[in-house]
Amino acid sequence: MKLTKMKTTSKIKFTTAAMALVILMASCSKKDDKIFEESSTIRLETAKQELRADLKSSPEGWKLVYFPMSTEALTVVPGANKSYSFLFKFTDDTHVQMKSTLDLTRLETSEYALKLGSTLKLEFSTYSILHDLADASFAEPGMGGRARGGEFEFLSYGRADRDLIFQTNRKHVELRFERATKEDWVDMNATISNILATDFVAPGYVFSASREGTKLKDSILTLTKTGTKTVTLYTKTTNPTTGVVTKTLTRRAGLGYGTKGIYIMPGIEFEGKTFYFFQWDATNKKFVSKIGDITAEIAGTSDPKFL
Structure with a gap:
């Protein structure tokens, strides 16, 4: 009888301890959730104040x-x-x-x-x-x-x-x-319009992508700089038997003029990245976009294979 009573008492103590542990864990979990919610709210509120300050920080908007x-x-x-x-x-x-x-x-x-x-x-x-x-x-x-x-x-x-x-x-x-x-x-478009009219004039244009100086891709590119502004990409292939050159359309997109570069939408997709904003490089006379280790460029060319 004593042995049975001791076992029963032990079970009660174990059950009580287990229940207490569950209650404690639930309490901690609720506290952790509350702390997480509060910290998330604080982060968003901080971000809100920072964005408001950023929006007002540019003198000309x-x-x-x-x-x-x-x-x-x-x-x-x-x-x-x-x-x-x-x-x-x-x-x-x-x-x-x-x-x-x-x-x-x-x-x-x-x-x-x-x-x-x-x-x-x-x-x-x-x-x-x-x-x-x-x-x-x-x-x-x-x-x-x-x-x-x-x-x-x-x-x-x-x-x-x-x-x-x-x-x-x-x-x-x-x-x-x-x-x-x-x-x-x-004049909202004057800066880039002037660049395209004076500093970015060439017989033809090319879009290229490279990684650390190694060229990965290039395509013929045409620009319609006035009216409904557009960008068009082509690939050029030559029939090895007949020598006939064929241009194949691969992309047509809109062209927009920013403050320090041009926008192409929908953007040009390459290796899982989308290039849509190209900043003017005044030194090298080209538009450049860099995402990660890939650099995309739009440049003028006189190379016959891109004309």
């Missing part, structure tokens, strides 16, 4: 080159490669002054907000010229009254050099806010 229909196929939606330039000057914690190539006669002041969710979001919260891109009543001619697919909620994805990086909320297209200049407010 920010320039955005926006291709609202860049995910559409050109064969389905004519004009899907068209870009629109915007200038945003964030004057205080809630107001933003803006101008756009959509209508250069309009200089507007609108409201914006920074909102916390799964990530930090910049929302243009009152109707402005940016919202025209989502309004069917402002559709481009020839689009059958269809809206141009614009968005006005941008998710913050940090910085690249001195630029601010966002993604559109629905289509997740990357956007880049460049620091604007006084000249941009006079």
Whole structure:
């Protein structure tokens, strides 16, 4: 009897200890979850304050080159490669002054907000010229009254050099806010237009990609610098028997003019990377984009194989 009683007592003690351990672990887990939630909230709130400071830090505001229909196929939606330039000057914690190539006669002041969710979001919260891109009543001619697919909620994805990086909320297209200049407010496209007209003139153009100086790819590239600006990539093959040269279209995209470079949308994809912003290299007279160990370039050429 004593032995049985001792076993029963031991079981009770063990069960009680186990239950206490479970309760303690659950309590710790809840505390850890609460600490994690609090630290996550603190991080987002800190990011919010930093982004607000960044938005207001550029004296002349920010320039955005926006291709609202860049995910559409050109064969389905004519004009899907068209870009629109915007200038945003964030004057205080809630107001933003803006101008756009959509209508250069309009200089507007609108409201914006920074909102916390799964990530930090910049929302243009009152109707402005940016919202025209989502309004069917402002559709481009020839689009059958269809809206141009614009968005006005941008998710913050940090910085690249001195630029601010966002993604559109629905289509997740990357956007880049460049620091604007006084000249941009006079003529938004003047800087790059002048470079293309004077410093970037050649018999032909070539897109190339390299890794640490070793060339990996090159393609014929053509630029339409005026009107509906476009970039077209081709490959050229020569029939070994007949000697006939064939050019094959591999890419057609829109061309936009930033403050310090050009934008190509949809971007050029290579080795799992998408190159869409090419910065002007004034020393070597070419446009350059670097992601990781891959450098992509757009340069002038007189080489017959690229003409």
